[in-house]
Amino acid sequence: xxxxxxxxxxxxxxxxxxxxxxxxxxxxxxxxxxxxxxxxxxxxxxxxxxxxxxxxxxxxxxxxxxxxxxxxxxxxxxxxxxxxxxxxxxxxxxxxxxxxxxxxxxxxxxxxxxxxxxxxxxxxxxxxxxxxxxxxxxxxxxxxxxxxxxxxxxxxxxxxxxxxxxxxxxxxxxxxxxxxxxxxxxxxxxxxxxxxxxxxxxxxxxxxxxxxxxxxxxxxxxxxxxxxxxxxxxxxxxxxxxxxxxxxxxxxxxxxxxxxxxxxxxxxxxxxxxxxxxxxxxxxxxxxxxxxxxxxxxxxxxxxxxxxxxxxxxxxxxxxxxxxxxxxxxxxx
Amino acid sequence: xxxxxxxxxxxxxxxxxxxxxxxxxxxxxxxxxxxxxxxxxxxxxxxxxxxxxxxxxxxxxxxxxxxxxxxxxxxxxxxxxxxxxxxxxxxxxxxxxxxxxxxxxxxxxxxxxxxxxxxxxxxxxxxxxxxxxxxxxxxxxxxxxxxxxxxxxxxxxxxxxxxxxxxxxxxxxxxxxxxxxxxxxxxxxxxxxxxxxxxxxxxxxxxxxxxxxxxxxxxxxxxxxxxxxxxxxxxxxxxxxxxxxxxxxxxxxxxxxxxxxxxxxxxxxxxxxxxxxxxxxxxxxxxxxxxxxxxxxxxxxxxx
Numbered sequence: 001x002x003x004x005x006x007x008x009x010x011x012x013x014x015x016x017x018x019x020x021x022x023x024x025x026x027x028x029x030x031x032x033x034x035x036x037x038x039x040x041x042x043x044x045x046x047x048x049x050x051x052x053x054x055x056x057x058x059x060x061x062x063x064x065x066x067x068x069x070x071x072x073x074x075x076x077x078x079x080x081x082x083x084x085x086x087x088x089x090x091x092x093x094x095x096x097x098x099x100x101x102x103x104x105x106x107x108x109x110x111x112x113x114x115x116x117x118x119x120x121x122x123x124x125x126x127x128x129x130x131x132x133x134x135x136x137x138x139x140x141x142x143x144x145x146x147x148x149x150x151x152x153x154x155x156x157x158x159x160x161x162x163x164x165x166x167x168x169x170x171x172x173x174x175x176x177x178x179x180x181x182x183x184x185x186x187x188x189x190x191x192x193x194x195x196x197x198x199x200x201x202x203x204x205x206x207x208x209x210x211x212x213x214x215x216x217x218x219x220x221x222x223x224x225x226x227x228x229x230x231x232x233x234x235x236x237x238x239x240x241x242x243x244x245x246x247x248x249x250x251x252x253x254x255x256x257x258x259x260x261x262x263x264x265x266x267x268x269x270x271x272x273x274x275x276x277x278x279x280x281x282x283x284x285x286x287x288x289x290x291x292x293x294x295x296x297x298x299x300x301x302x303x304x305x306x307x308x309x310x311x312x313x314x315x316x317x318x319x320x321x322x323x324x325x326x327x328x329x330x331x332x333x
Numbered sequence: 334x335x336x337x338x339x340x341x342x343x344x345x346x347x348x349x350x351x352x353x354x355x356x357x358x359x360x361x362x363x364x365x366x367x368x369x370x371x372x373x374x375x376x377x378x379x380x381x382x383x384x385x386x387x388x389x390x391x392x393x394x395x396x397x398x399x400x401x402x403x404x405x406x407x408x409x410x411x412x413x414x415x416x417x418x419x420x421x422x423x424x425x426x427x428x429x430x431x432x433x434x435x436x437x438x439x440x441x442x443x444x445x446x447x448x449x450x451x452x453x454x455x456x457x458x459x460x461x462x463x464x465x466x467x468x469x470x471x472x473x474x475x476x477x478x479x480x481x482x483x484x485x486x487x488x489x490x491x492x493x494x495x496x497x498x499x500x501x502x503x504x505x506x507x508x509x510x511x512x513x514x515x516x517x518x519x520x521x522x523x524x525x526x527x528x529x530x531x532x533x534x535x536x537x538x539x540x541x542x543x544x545x546x547x548x549x550x551x552x553x554x555x556x557x558x559x560x561x562x563x564x565x566x567x568x569x570x571x572x573x574x575x576x577x578x579x580x581x582x583x584x585x586x587x588x589x590x591x592x593x594x595x596x597x598x599x600x601x602x603x604x605x606x607x608x609x610x611x612x613x614x615x616x617x618x619x620x621x622x623x624x625x626x627x628x629x630x631x632x633x634x635x636x637x
Contacts, residue, residue: 056535090537097532104532108550117546118536169536179535 003075004031005209006055006094006177011069013054016062020280024050026233026287028069029306032177035207037199039224039241041217041256045276047233048213052179054079055211056094057086073177092122095170099182101162105154112150115169122173137172140206141165141198160191164198171202178202181213196223217260221245226312229253232277232287235306239313249315251294286318294319362630372626378619386435399429401584409602419604421594423584427604430586431612437587438568438616441502445567446560448506453513454556458544460514461521472518475511483508484570491579498587501571501580509563516559520552527551554631561627565620572613588613 013025025047032038040048053059055071057078071078073094081089090096098104106114112134119130135145141164143149154162163183170178180199184192200223202208214220220227221241228238229250237250248254255272274291277283283290289299298318306314307321315321367373385392393399394416403423410420418427460471478486490504521544524530530547538546572589574580581587583594588609595605 058531058534087537087539090535092537096535098528098535100528103528106529106533106547106551108553109546118538121536121538121542166532 003072004033005036005074006030006032006211007072008051008055009070009072011051011054011071012067013050013059013069014065014067016065017280022279023282024064024233024279025054026282028230028233028235030211030228030235030238032209032211034176035203035209036226037203037210037212037224039220039227040211040213040230041215041220041227042230043215043276045279046230048215048230049181050233051230052096052181052211052213055179056090056096057081057083058090088122091118091170091175092173093175094177094179095173095175096179096181097163097166097170097183099185101159101166101186102154104166105162107154110151110153111157111165112147115165115172118169119172133172134168137168138165140171140202141168142194143168158191159187160194163187163191163195167195167198167202171206171208174206176207177209177211179211179213182215183212184214184216184219192219199223217245217256229256232282233279234287234316236288236317237313237315238306239310243310243313247310247313249309249313249320250317251292251319252288255291255293286316292319296322366626366630369626369629371622372629375619375622375626378615379623382435382616382619383439385432386439389433389436393426393429393432395426395429396433398425399433399586401425401586403584409598409605411602412604418608419602421591421602421605422598425584427591427608430591431588431608433586434588434591434609434612435616437498437581437585438571438613441498441505441571442564442567444502445505445509446564448502449509449513450556450560452506453510454517454549454552455544456510457514457517457519458521458549458552461518462525462544462548463540464522464525468518471514475514478508478511479515481508484573487570487574488577488579491574496579496582498571498575498581498585501574504574505567505570509567512563513556513559516555517549517552520555521548524548524551558624558628558631561624562621563624565617565624568613568620569617 008028008030011025011028012023015022015024028047028051030038030040030051040051042048050059054064054066055078066079069079073089078086078089105111115134115137116127116130119125119133120127123130125133138145138149143161143164149157149161154165157165167183183199184195187195196219199210199212203210212220212224224241226239227241227244228235229244229252230236231252237244237248237253244253248257252272258270259272261269272291277287277290285301286292286299286304289295292299296318302318304316304318304321306316308314309320309324389399390396395404398404403425404420405424407416407420408422408424410416410424412419416426416428418431421427421430456471460468486508487501487504490507491500494500494503524547530543533543533547571580572587572592575587575589576593578593581590583590591609592606592613595602595607595609599606
């Protein structure tokens with residue numbers, strides 16, 4: 001079997017803060033194959049963005065400490081790279097787009113200027129060649145390559161155009177992996193759809209693998225091949241989108257779906273009781289157990305391992321493991 | 334027959350279309366700025382001073398006296414048609430000397446400001462963006478300089494280097510750069526947190542490029558305002574140091590020195606000190622008006 005493009009193995013990451021050590025990521029394992037879109041779903045503060053940032057080594061080195069694990073990109077451990085080596089990787093092999101496209105563009109330079117600068121930062125090419133690459137990237141994202149756009153400043157564009165510009169910048173160096181951190185959150189619903197379609201097109205046409213970080217389950221369901229659900233710095237459930245959506249096993253994932261607004265009145269809006277745990281002093285055992293409806297005695301002391309319940313569908317829950325008993329996955333034919 | 338644009342106009346035209354957006358933006362800022370009558374007055378005064386300074390040999394009625402040649406026959410004459418501002422103790426035409434004197438503050442202030450920017454701005458950007466011990470080191474050095482009152486420090490330096498206009502410029506640069514370093518450093522610290530800086534880092538941009546392309550250009554607004562407000566102060570300090578005998582040497586036509594030379598005669602021959610003093614007053618006022626106007630345009634809080 002071919003090894004995945006990006007393979008995060010048992011990543012543990014801590015932040016030092018005044019109140020104590022925040023265990024932001026606790027044994028996160030994820031894999032992204034070539035031309036695959038992996039959705040990273042969870043509440044605010046569950047570690048989705050941190051995971052994305054740690055892949056690129058963008059966390060402040062003084063406060064954030066990786067205590068164990070590795071981030072393998074094409075078999076290379078990114079955590080062992082120097083800052084200088086990472087600079088060559090960022091944007092060229094792995095790039096990232098953010099939630100607020102206006103804030104992530106420099107207000108004092110034109111759009112065209114910013115994209116060509118990124119290209120020339122990574123490739124020793126002439127201005128002309130950089131401009132051609134920029135135009136290719138722009139048309140890939142469905143933007144006109146007319147000079148009116150190239151000579152516009154970020155604040156003169158609409159939200160959707162800005163996000164497309166950010167994406168054009170991200171793909172301008174043909175990076176095989178794109179980390180999209182809530183790329184649609186700041187946009188209205190119609191533009192959201194366009195951007196999601198664009199993500200799919202990038203995958204179809206350019207084979208760009210993606211990690212789509214989102215808190216919106218619907219967005220993940222529409223776009224991703226596989227979904228990983230995170231809770232309090234851990235992956236609690238991951239598998240193919242259909243499996244995770246239709247046959248969610250983890251009580252947290254199920255509770256998350258129940259919270260999706262479907263009813264017709266405000267009374268029908270559900271929430272998960274309790275709140276996200278304090279990661280300085282997380283609950284022992286399963287981190288979800290104080291809020292869990294299916295809590296067992298064992299949940300309070302023992303951390304549940306990720307168990308495969310169907311092919312490629314893994315869940316970290318004692319209750320699920322107990323219910324389904326020892327699972328036998330038939331060997332791959 | 335086809336009309337052909339001249340190459341210069343053609344270049345201008347294509348430049349304009351290429352930077353259409355920038356033009357609209359700056360035209361807007363310019364309009365706001367020009368609506369400010371006082372700022373406009375300031376600009377006019379400064380332009381007038383520049384023109385006078387450049388054209389001094391042609392418009393001064395007595396150019397050689399303006400440069401310092403004495404004319405003892407006509408000393409201490411009251412303002413008249415021949416000498417609109419009167420003559421000084423050596424019989425030199427005060428008007429000619431005021432006209433020639435316009436060159437000195439303009440030259441010195443531009444040299445001082447340029448040097449201060451070259452030293453202070455990059456240093457502040459580096460300290461603020463990189464942080465850590467570099468930041469600590471640079472900030473403690475600026476603290477040392479800022480611990481002394483600026484004018485006293487400048488006086489001590491000129492006294493040490495020897496009185497001359499060149500040394501005044503050096504002393505002002507040494508006392509002034511820490512302000513800009515601190516200003517830019519503060520901006521850089523806040524700009525470091527901006528999403529576009531993070532975005533640039535995700536695109537693999539090196540920290541020097543980020544400082545050069547993302548931090549410094551975005552820190553420039555407050556720096557420009559500070560410069561325009563400080564030019565007046567620089568002019569005032571040059572005049573002040575010359576007044577107490579630490580700057581220009583006689584017979585240089587320096588306004589502060591001229592005020593000082595007229596001190597003995599202030600009660601009877603008032604014109605010797607008054608006209609150079611007025612010139613200082615008007616130029617400094619003009620600089621401050623322009624500074625205030627620029628602040629209104631460039632401060633994002635008052636924009637739109």
